[in-house]
Every structure is written in structure tokens, then in C-alpha cells.
Amino acid sequence: MKMTFNFGSFLSARSVVGETLHELGQKHNNVWALTADTGGALATFKKDFPDRFIDTGVAEQNCAGIAAGLALEGNIPFIAGMIPFMTMRACEQNRTAICYQDLPVRFIGTGGGLTSGGGSTHNAMEDISIMKSLVNMTVLSIGDPNMIRDIMILSMDYPHPLYIRLAQGKKDRMLYEPGTRTYKIGEGITARDGKDATIIAHGEMVYVALEAAKTLAAEGIEVRVIDMYSIKPLNKNLLLKAVKETRNIVVLEDHLMEGGLASVIADAFVDGNIYPENFKRLGIPQVFAGFGSGEELRKKYGYDDTATVAVIKQMLK
Amino acid sequence: MADPKEVKRLEELAYEMRKKLINLCGAYDGVVHIGGDLSMTDLLIGLYHHGMRVDPSDIKSPTRDRFLLSKGHGAVCMYIAMCLRGYFDYDEIVKTYGRLDSAYGMHPCKIQLPGVECSTGSLGQGLAIAVGLAFSARQRKEAHRVFCMMGDGETCEGEVWEAANTAGSYKLGNLVGIIDRNKQLMTSFDGDYMRLEPYADKWRAFNWDVVELDGHDMGQIIDALDNLPPITNEKPTVLIASTIKGKGVSFMEKNVGWHAGALSKEDTEKAIADIEADYAGERSAA
Numbered sequence: 001m002k003m004t005f006n007f008g009s010f011l012s013a014r015s016v017v018g019e020t021l022h023e024l025g026q027k028h029n030n031v032w033a034l035t036a037d038t039g040g041a042l043a044t045f046k047k048d049f050p051d052r053f054i055d056t057g058v059a060e061q062n063c064a065g066i067a068a069g070l071a072l073e074g075n076i077p078f079i080a081g082m083i084p085f086m087t088m089r090a091c092e093q094n095r096t097a098i099c100y101q102d103l104p105v106r107f108i109g110t111g112g113g114l115t116s117g118g119g120s121t122h123n124a125m126e127d128i129s130i131m132k133s134l135v136n137m138t139v140l141s142i143g144d145p146n147m148i149r150d151i152m153i154l155s156m157d158y159p160h161p162l163y164i165r166l167a168q169g170k171k172d173r174m175l176y177e178p179g180t181r182t183y184k185i186g187e188g189i190t191a192r193d194g195k196d197a198t199i200i201a202h203g204e205m206v207y208v209a210l211e212a213a214k215t216l217a218a219e220g221i222e223v224r225v226i227d228m229y230s231i232k233p234l235n236k237n238l239l240l241k242a243v244k245e246t247r248n249i250v251v252l253e254d255h256l257m258e259g260g261l262a263s264v265i266a267d268a269f270v271d272g273n274i275y276p277e278n279f280k281r282l283g284i285p286q287v288f289a290g291f292g293s294g295e296e297l298r299k300k301y302g303y304d305d306t307a308t309v310a311v312i313k314q315m316l317k
Numbered sequence: 318m319a320d321p322k323e324v325k326r327l328e329e330l331a332y333e334m335r336k337k338l339i340n341l342c343g344a345y346d347g348v349v350h351i352g353g354d355l356s357m358t359d360l361l362i363g364l365y366h367h368g369m370r371v372d373p374s375d376i377k378s379p380t381r382d383r384f385l386l387s388k389g390h391g392a393v394c395m396y397i398a399m400c401l402r403g404y405f406d407y408d409e410i411v412k413t414y415g416r417l418d419s420a421y422g423m424h425p426c427k428i429q430l431p432g433v434e435c436s437t438g439s440l441g442q443g444l445a446i447a448v449g450l451a452f453s454a455r456q457r458k459e460a461h462r463v464f465c466m467m468g469d470g471e472t473c474e475g476e477v478w479e480a481a482n483t484a485g486s487y488k489l490g491n492l493v494g495i496i497d498r499n500k501q502l503m504t505s506f507d508g509d510y511m512r513l514e515p516y517a518d519k520w521r522a523f524n525w526d527v528v529e530l531d532g533h534d535m536g537q538i539i540d541a542l543d544n545l546p547p548i549t550n551e552k553p554t555v556l557i558a559s560t561i562k563g564k565g566v567s568f569m570e571k572n573v574g575w576h577a578g579a580l581s582k583e584d585t586e587k588a589i590a591d592i593e594a595d596y597a598g599e600r601s602a603a
């Protein structure tokens with residue numbers, strides 16, 4: 001797949017998932033694709049490997065159970081779906097059929113945060129909280145649509161359940177030029193360096209954080225931006241370094257503030273006796289966020305780039 | 318047999334409703350679940366304008382029939398059926414549909430839009446909630462019915478059958494399920510992967526009375542609703558309505574690409590022309 005890289009321009013992460021899955025299916029005859037009637041991007045896989053493609057219809061629990069069965073026999077099932085239904089309808093199957101048996105099922109969910117536009121039934125604001133609480137589950141959140149390819153490839157050697165939260169899935173902003181970085185479970189990326197404060201973000205909020213950092217730079221405030229794509233496990237060294245070097249930490253995420261990356265980081269602070277000078281979180285408050293585009297809702301609930309800039313300026317006063 | 322005048326009245330309403338759906342879709346800059354809206358248009362007209370005892374001026378009346386749209390992605394179809402019945406204002410729907418803070422969202426929200434009985438959009442949950450309403454009505458000796466509209470694809474969800482089993486076991490004769498049997502899911506046709514047939518037998522096996530009908534034939538819709546058994550019936554009833562996804566618009570009918578979509582100006586005009594021709598009986602078979 002050859003394409004030109006333009007920072008901030010759009011690409012469909014779902015189409016990257018479709019292409020990569022097809023590639024993996026060719027290389028590994030134990031790779032399966034499963035979906036509960038949301039496999040629009042899996043056309044080439046199902047065409048070439050129909051005996052390793054299962055569409056269960058609108059039945060997410062069933063899908064998770066079947067994936068567990070496949071994995072018990074040494075297969076690597078990828079489930080593609082919409083986040084709320086994949087993580088909530090099938091929650092107990094994910095926990096007990098998959099995580100309890102520590103099976104290498106891959107969940108790839110689209111519509112992270114409030115990006116779906118479908119309102120509160122379709123918003124995904126609890127998924128990280130839910131999935132990270134499952135023992136044995138690894139949780140990644142990926143905004144850059146090219147990054148998902150590398151992650152899927154490296155997941156082939158990962159013997160545990162893996163949840164990957166994507167942003168909207170149809171229109172996702174490119175952040176990193178393909179081939180210029182190596183990704184690893186348990187790592188993070190310093191997407192921009194700075195010494196005055198650090199914004200830690202994941203998913204599509206990394207772009208928003210970079211925008212905020214740009215605005216602040218024009219006012220002489222140098223902000224570091226960390227793309228903490230691996231939420232569980234968390235890169236504590238990267239976190240500690242940010243606290244030491246920039247003292248001020250802001251977490252920005254498209255998730256309920258309670259239970260998301262901010263909570264994971266707060267846990268790490270408590271466990272490690274780490275005390276930043278300032279620690280703030282921006283994200284979704286305890287509301288059913290309702291209808292509107294992701295951008296509109298971010299603004300409404302106060303976690304867009306403008307809000308981030310304001311919080312950091314206040315913090316550094 | 319349905320009164321021909323009533324059939325005509327409802328057919329005209331359905332015709333108007335299809336045009337309103339298309340015009341809304343054309344005016345909106347995002348996607349609308351137009352395929353499944355057009356497949357249940359006639360059924361919703363039949364329910365809101367003939368079969369159900371509802372009163373838009375008294376939306377909390379304890380004696381009203383209850384309607385749950387389990388296939389919540391068809392919200393706009395329900396909004397317009399209700400709007401034609403006098404619940405809402407069409408221009409207001411068009412102006413605000415799907416926008417920030419709108420009461421008229423892509424999936425119905427009971428709290429934001431009084432008149433909606435239940436917030437839905439996550440498929441497969443409606444029937445169990447309807448069973449709860451039906452239990453309550455029976456225990457309180459209330460005479461209304463509970464209607465629950467489901468997509469056929471939606472009935473792949475296990476919860477639907479758990480609820481169906483309960484309703485059959487507890488002999489909830491005041492419960493009426495309606496299946497928009499358009500034989501399409503979101504990304505495939507029935508039979509490509511999941512096979513729902515023998516569909517009516519499945520419901521019968523769960524102790525439901527089954528009525529099969531053409532969901533685009535207003536006479537049959539009226540007959541089915543007029544001939545529902547009394548609420549003391551020993552079984553719940555399911556109306557399995559054979560429908561066409563995208564009904565009335567040639568380029569949408571049975572086209573997987575039109576589960577949901579956005580309409581250009583040109584397509585809007587073409588769709589309206591199709592609906593007019595369809596209504597006049599002039600359109601050649603798709």
C-alpha cells in the first residue's frame with residue numbers, strides 16, 4: 001500500500017484494517033475475521049478466505065464466544081465491530097470466555113469516544129474503563145490510521161487478548177509517516193517535545209493536543225505531547241520522565257474522565273508516590289453526551305483544543 | 318376486510334411520508350438510515366394512524382397503546398409517522414435532525430423527545446423492555462397493547478429470543494411484535510451468512526401466534542391490526558411483514574449500499590420522482 005503522507009489529512013482506519021487483515025490472512029492460515037454485521041471493510045478477506053470469515057449477524061455476544069472457541073484451537077480471531085456493542089453487549093463473554101482463558105482474540109473497535117455521531121447508544125465513552133478492568137486484557141487506543149497496520153502485524157506474536165480502540169474509523173487523521181516509527185505494546189510516543197507542561201492523550205485527541213501545543217507555542221509556552229497509545233500496560237517511565245521534566249500534567253481524552261487514561265495515570269501516581277506540581281484531566285463528564293459530531297461535543301463538554309489551551313495557561317499562571 | 322376508503326387514506330399518508338423522508342434525507346448533510354425507514358413506512362403509518370390507540374394531545378394517557386421502536390436506527394421514520402399524526406412539526410425535524418442538542422437524534426431518546434416511549438438504538442433490547450411493559454399492564458389490569466417493531470437482522474441477537482421465550486411462557490397476549498422482514502441486514506442479505514428461515518416457525522416454536530403479511534399492502538396491514546386477538550389471548554402475536562429495504566426508490570431497493578446514506582440533490586429528485594411513479598403505479602418493476 002503506497003500513499004503520500006500528509007500530517008493531519010484523513011484516511012480511513014477501517015480500510016487499513018481490511019487490507020492488513022487480508023495480508024495477515026494470506027501469511028497465516030490461523031487468522032480469522034469475525035464480525036457482527038459490521039464487517040463492511042472486510043470484503044477482500046471474505047472473498048479470498050471465506051472459510052475463515054464469520055458474520056454472525058447482529059449478535060456480538062455470539063461473535064465473542066465463537067472467537068473464544070476458535071482461539072482455543074490455536075487460531076487468531078480478529079473481531080471487527082462498533083465499540084459500544086463489542087465492549088458492552090459482549091462484556092461478560094469478553095471477560096470469562098476470552099480473558100479468563102487468556103486467549104489471543106483481537107478486538108478492533110471503531111467509533112471511539114463521541115466520534116460516531118449516533119448519540120448516546122452509539123457513543124463509546126466507557127470502553128477503556130471496561131476493557132482495562134478485565135484481567136489479561138491489553139488496551140490500546142490508536143488515532144493514526146496507519147499505525148493500526150503495524151499494531152496488527154506485531155499482534156501476531158502476542159499471546160493475550162488485545163483490545164484496540166480506533167477513532168471514528170472512516171475519517172482519521174494521519175499523524176506519523178508510515179515506516180518511521182516502531183510501535184510496541186507498553187510504549188508511548190513523544191509526539192512533540194516541550195518543557196513547561198505535558199499533555200497526555202490517546203486516539204484522535206493526540207491531534208487535538210498537538211493543535212493546542214501549537215497555539216501555546218505561539219505564546220511562548222512549550223508543551224510536550226505524549227501519545228499514550230498503550231493504556232494497559234502503561235509506560236510508567238515515559239510518564240515519570242514527563243513529571244520530572246515538565247512538572248505539569250494534563251490528560252486529554254475522548255472518554256469519561258472517570259475510568260479512562262486519566263484514572264490509569266492517577267493510579268500510577270498513587271502506586272509510585274509520584275507528585276506532579278499540577279495534574280488535570282479533560283474529557284467527558286458524567287453525562288450521556290447525546291447527539292452531535294465529535295467536534296461539536298468536545299467543544300460543548302470542554303475538552304477541545306481551546307479548553308486545553310485555557311487549562312494549561314491557568315495552570316502555569 | 319379493510320375498508321377501501323381507509324386503505325386509500327393510509328396509502329396517501331404513506332406516500333406523503335416517503336416524500337418527507339426523502340426530503341429530510343436530502344436536506345441533511347450526514348447519513349440517514351433510509352433503507353430500513355422506507356421498508357417500515359407503511360407499517361408505521363398503519364400503527365400510528367389506524368391500529369394503535371394513541372392521542373398526541375395526551376401522550377401520558379395510561380390507556381394509550383405503547384410503541385417501542387427496537388430498530389432504533391429507524392428513528393426518523395417514527396418521528397415522521399408521529400409528525401403526520403400531530404405529535405411533532407416536520408419543519409422542526411428537518412431543521413434540527415441529527416444536529417447538536419436536537420431532540421430528533423439518529424436514535425430515539427425518550428428523555429429528549431416526549432412522546433417517544435423508549436430510548437433505543439442498540440439493537441436487540443426492545444423486545445425485553447416491551448415484555449416488561451406488557452407484564453406491568455397485565456398485572457394492573459390495563460387494557461392497552463404493547464407493540465414492538467424489530468428489524469429482522471436485529472433478531473440475530475440472543476436477547477430477542479430470551480424475551481420471546483419469556484413472553485410465550487408467560488402468555489403475554491397483550492404483546493404484539495412486528496418484524497420488518499426486509500431480508501437484509503446492514504452489510505449483507507439474509508442467507509449470505511445467517512439464515513433466518515424458517516422464520517415464522519421459530520416464533521411459533523416460542524409459543525407465539527404468527528401472522529404473515531405483505532408489509533407494503535395497506536389492506537393487509539389494516540386487516541392484521543384489526544384482527545389482533547384479545548389481550549387475554551394465551552399467546553403473544555408477531556406480525557411478520559415481508560418488506561423491501563428502500564421501498565419506492567429504484568436505486569435503493571435491495572441495495573446493501575443504502576442501509577444508510579446521504580442523498581445528493583440529484584438523487585433526491587430522482588428518489589422523489591420514483592416515489593411519485595411508484596404511487597401512481599407507473600414504475601416498472603425494480
Ligand SMILES: Cc1ncc(C[n+]2csc(CCOP(=O)(O)OP(=O)(O)O)c2C)c(N)n1
Binds near residue numbers: 354439502
Ligand atoms: C447492538 C447493535 N449492534 C450493531 C448495531 C449497528 N447496526 C445498526 S442497524 C444494523 C443492521 C440492522 O438490520 P435490521 O435489524 O434488519 O434492520 P433494517 O434492515 O430494517 O434496517 C446494525 C448492525 C447496532 N445499532 N446495535
